[in-house]
Amino acid sequence: EPEVTQTPSHQVTQMGQEVILRCVPISNHLYFYWYRQILGQKVEFLVSFYNNEISEKSEIFDDQFSVERPDGSNFTLKIRSTKLEDSAMYFCASSPGTDSPLHFGNGTRLTVT
Amino acid sequence: AQRVTQPEKLLSVFKGAPVELKCNYSYSGSPELxxxxxxxxxxxxxxxxxxxxxxxxxxxxxxxxxxxxFHLKKPFAQEEDSAMYYCALPTIPQGAQKLVFGQGTRxxxxP
Known part of the structure; x- marks a missing residue:
């Protein structure tokens, strides 16, 4: 069964550095998402992406964040200048349609020191 | 605002016992969960x-x-059911699905 894959599984970075989290959604899916989960807290929606543009973003997704689909397979989340509070598990997800369940990746654990 | 509440962070039961994981939601409309x-x-x-x-x-x-x-139930729990369970409410505010999650129940x- 096809899966959403995320790399790396764990990323450690220093405060102020830029990070790029990578995701390969399932190939025939059209909708792409990023969620994050700070340790001990809820899984939170960050952003959805469809037809090469952001369709919705949460209050968390400020100017420090950006997403891109640079080619036909990858979907990336960039954090321009990381803060300590960006430390979290970041999940990528994709779905074929708006009424289909999301398929999640295994997540990337981001640690900002 | 849409909200999902799972009141129990942790739930422990014996194998073979019934399980119920609680989920309550707040949503103005007809929800799917x-x-x-x-x-x-x-x-x-x-x-x-x-x-x-x-x-x-x-x-x-x-x-x-x-x-x-939208409580989750199973009449006879098995050891392989041990996991983290999340109740989620999908909304489609801008044409793409957005999930609102509860905090999860472990x-x-x-045995």
């Missing part, structure tokens, strides 16, 4: 959705609009 499960070292995956009204791995969940609840099945 999901239960996602995350087994140890695995990804979040859909367990079941209200609209399909099916039983997956012996689990069922009934939407109770009067009580705004279910432990004791």
């Amino acid at each position: 999901f239960w996602y499960v995350q087994y140890s070292r695995q990804r979040l995956q859909l367990l079941l959705r209200h609209i399909s009204r099916e039983s997956i791995k012996g689990f069922t969940a009934d939407l109770n609009k009067g009580e705004t609840s 279910l432990t099945i004791n």
Whole structure:
């Protein structure tokens, strides 16, 4: 069964550095998402992406964040200048349609020191 | 605003005992609700959705609009049911699905 894959599984970075989290959604899916989960807290929606543009973003997704689909397979989340509070598990997800369940990746654990 | 509440962070039951994981929601409209499960070292995956009204791995969940609840139940727990369970409410505000999650319940099945 096809899966959403995320790399790396764990990323450690220093405060102020830029990070790029990578995701390969399932190939025939059209909708792409990023969620994050700070340790001990809820899984939170960050952003959805469809037809090469952001369709919705949460209050968390400020100017420090950006997403891109640079080619036909990858979907990336960039954090321009990381803060300590960006430390979290970041999940990528994709779905074929708006009424289909999301398929999640295994997540990337981001640690900002 | 849409909200999902799972009142129990931890739930521990013995193998063979009934299990009920609670979920309450706040939503103005006709909701569809999901239960996602995350087994140890695995990804979040859909367990079941209200609209399909099916039983997956012996689990069922009934939407109770009067009580705004979508509790997950299984009559006889098995050790492999130990996992993190998340209740989620999908909304489609801008044409793409956005999930609002509860905080999750860690279910432990004791032998």
